[in-house]
Structures are given as C-alpha cells and as structure tokens.
Amino acid sequence: MPVDSAAREILAWYDANARAMPWRRAPGANVPVDPYRVWLSEVMLQQTTVAMATPYFEKFTGMWPTVEALASAEDAAVMSAWAGLGYYARARNLLACARAVAERGGFPGSEAELLTLPGVGPYTAAAVASIAFDEAAPVVDGNVERVMSRLFAVETPLPAGKRELRAHAAALTPTMRPGDYAQAVMDLGATICTPKKPRCGACPWQGRCAAFAAGNPERYPLKAPRAARPTRYGTAWWIEAEGHVLLVRRPPKGLLGGMVALPASEFALERVEGGAPVEAAWSRVPEPVRHAFTHFDLVLDVAAVRLPRRPDVEGEWHPIATIDAAGLPTLFRRAADAAMTPCLL
DNA sequence: AATTCGGGGTG
DNA sequence: CACCCAGAATT
Numbered sequence: 153m154p155v156d157s158a159a160r161e162i163l164a165w166y167d168a169n170a171r172a173m174p175w176r177r178a179p180g181a182n183v184p185v186d187p188y189r190v191w192l193s194e195v196m197l198q199q200t201t202v203a204m205a206t207p208y209f210e211k212f213t214g215m216w217p218t219v220e221a222l223a224s225a226e227d228a229a230v231m232s233a234w235a236g237l238g239y240y241a242r243a244r245n246l247l248a249c250a251r252a253v254a255e256r257g258g259f260p261g262s263e264a265e266l267l268t269l270p271g272v273g274p275y276t277a278a279a280v281a282s283i284a285f286d287e288a289a290p291v292v293d294g295n296v297e298r299v300m301s302r303l304f305a306v307e308t309p310l311p312a313g314k315r316e317l318r319a320h321a322a323a324l325t326p327t328m329r330p331g332d333y334a335q336a337v338m339d340l341g342a343t344i345c346t347p348k349k350p351r352c353g354a355c356p357w358q359g360r361c362a363a364f365a366a367g368n369p370e371r372y373p374l375k376a377p378r379a380a381r382p383t384r385y386g387t388a389w390w391i392e393a394e395g396h397v398l399l400v401r402r403p404p405k406g407l408l409g410g411m412v413a414l415p416a417s418e419f420a421l422e423r424v425e426g427g428a429p430v431e432a433a434w435s436r437v438p439e440p441v442r443h444a445f446t447h448f449d450l451v452l453d454v455a456a457v458r459l460p461r462r463p464d465v466e467g468e469w470h471p472i473a474t475i476d477a478a479g480l481p482t483l484f485r486r487a488a489d490a491a492m493t494p495c496l497l
Numbered sequence: 498a499a500t501t502c503g504g505g506g507t508g
Numbered sequence: 509c510a511c512c513c514a515g516a517a518t519t
C-alpha cells in the first residue's frame with residue numbers, strides 16, 4: 153500500500169541522514185528513551201531552534217536529571233535557568249507539569265493523557281507519545297505542515313489550512329516506528345524541505361511531491377497576511393547603591409511573566425515620562441535598547457542613577473558583580489549592559 | 498479564529 | 509528588513 157511505502161522511503165532516508173541530538177537515540181535503535189528527556193526537549197523546542205535549545209537541555213538535565221528532581225526545584229531556580237530562552241510561560245508550565253507527573257508517579261503513556269498536562273498541547277503530546285511510547289500519534293509541527301502542504305499542494309492558506317494538513321499527516325503516519333517517522337519528517341523539513349530554496353534533488357519524497365511536479369515548491373505553504381507590528385515605548389530604571397542594583401520579580405502572567413527584571417514602566421504606544429521608583433538625578437543612556445517581541449517592537453529608554461545608600465523600595469538588591477547570574481531575560485540583560493557602559497554614572 | 502506570549506538565525 | 513523556528517494558552 154502506498155502509505156507504508158511512503159513511510160519506508162522516508163525512514164530509509166532518516167536511517168542514513170538523521171541529525172544527532174542529545175535527547176535522540178540512533179535511528180532504528182531498539183532501546184527505550186527516557187520520557188522525561190523527550191518531554192523536556194520537546195517543550196524547549198516549541199518555536200525554538202535546535203541550536204538554541206540544545207545548551208539549555210544540557211543545563212537542565214545536568215541540574216535536574218529526573219522529573220522528580222525538577223519537580224522539587226524552586227520556582228526561581230527554574231525561571232533563572234530558563235532565562236534567555238524566551239516564551240517564559242513554558243518554564244512555568246514545565247514546573248507545573250513536572251510536579252503533576254511526579255505526583256502521579258510518572259509520565260502517562262498515551263497521547264490523550266499527555267494532552268491534559270500543563271504546557272503539553274497537540275504537538276508535544278503526539279511527539280512524546282510517539283517518540284517515548286511508540287504510539288502512532290500524528291505529530292504536526294511547522295516542518296510537517298510545510299512538508300504536507302508541498303506533498304499535496306494544499307491551496308488553503310494557514311492557519312485555516314491546519315486541519316487539512318493535519319489530516320494528511322495523520323493518514324501518512326505509520327504504525328511501525330512512529331517516533332522515528334515523526335522525527336524523520338521534521339528532519340526533512342529542517343534540512344531538505346526548507347522554507348526557502350528547498351533541496352528537492354535530495355528529497356526521498358520528490359517522486360510523490362505535487363509541488364515539485366508543479367515546479368513551485370516554494371509557493372507552499374500558503375499563508376494569510378499577518379498584521380503589522382506596532383512600536384511600543386518604555387523606560388527601565390537602573391538604581392545602583394553600595395555595589396548592588398535593584399531588581400524586581402515581574403507578575404506571574406503576561407509579558408516576561410515570572411521573570412527577574414529591572415524596574416520598568418508599562419510598554420505603551422507612546423512615550424510616557426515619569427514613573428520612576430525613586431526621585432533622583434537620572435542619567436539617560438544615549439541610545440535606547442531596541443528589542444523585537446513577537447507582536448510589537450520595543451524602544452526601551454534606560455535611566456540610571458548611583459545613590460550613596462539603598463533606598464527603601466520594593467524589590468531585591470542584587471550584587472552588580474554577579475548580574476550575569478541574576479537570571480535576567482534578554483531584554484533586561486541588554487538594558488543592564490547599556491546602564492553599565494563606562495562613564496554613564 | 499485571533500491574540501498573546503522571546504529571541505535569535507537566516508536569506 | 510521579513511520570515512521562521514519540533515506551539516500552547518487564552519479570549
């Protein structure tokens with residue numbers, strides 16, 4: 153039957169071309185994989201490149217080798233370890249999920265049960281079920297959507313086309329080696345069936361690809377136009393005293409939720425003056441920090457002051473010498489760098 | 498169905 | 509510069 157032959161073709165390609173990753177077993181190797189490591193890697197890989205996630209995976213598995221160890225960690229330690237990786241709701245859900253799994257005595261073994269865990273959606277549930285538990289669950293990520301859209305020349309633009317693409321992916325998913333198959337399609341999308349300039353000459357599915365036959369693979373997947381990103385403005389305050397700097401913990405939900413940060417204004421559509429935590433003779437960094445979030449660009453003014461004593465204000469005073477270990481997300485890490493430029497204070 | 502969530506790499 | 513990346517939760 154054609155479905156199984158398609159799976160055999162890409163599995164043969166995968167056996168010869170699989171990328172090596174710390175959480176991945178060799179293709180075809182009949183050895184169990186640790187569901188904890190599979191789950192951890194999949195959460196880190198949500199909207200995140202393999203290159204970015206890999207050092208964080210090594211750090212997390214080094215600090216917390218088991219899901220029980222992670223479940224016992226302090227919230228602040230996990231948030232700090234995640235700093236820089238982005239989408240910080242993932243870190244909060246990661247800890248909630250680890251605690252739920254430890255409480256119930258281990259990871260559930262089915263896609264349906266995995267789907268009930270915090271931070272585990274359709275993609276991650278299917279990925280863990282297929283890779284760790286050998287369940288033939290359809291794994292659909294951005295790579296799979298692109299591959300399917302080209303294979304079947306799907307004309308429905310994303311995101312409306314997701315259902316159709318998922319149906320194609322499900323129909324192709326084999327019962328044999330479903331985990332390797334899922335990773336094979338994702339590797340294909342990452343290395344051959346790329347968004348631009350796909351290397352169709354090296355593709356095991358070239359002979360069955362409708363977009364290749366039509367000569368326009370790069371046309372797929374079709375996408376609905378997205379809204380333009382507005383620019384927002386804000387101010388971060390660097391308050392230095394006795395070799396320490398004032399840091400705050402941001403509220404648990406929302407932008408950079410739960411992360412350590414410099415005190416900062418709201419990020420508004422127009423520049424707003426004032427609102428500093430203390431009244432002082434502020435120096436303004438010459439160039440604001442420009443930072444691109446998913447749905448807006450931020451222009452962040454950085455104001456700095458050095459005081460003789462620590463004022464009584466909300467927050468925690470952190471030694472400036474160890475600011476690298478404070479767990480600041482990238483935006484505030486860059487704001488701190490700007491404030492520490494020589495001769496500002 | 499549309500928004501809200503980071504950050505960096507790539508063409 | 510725009511686009512993309514092993515998406516999920518919320519509204």
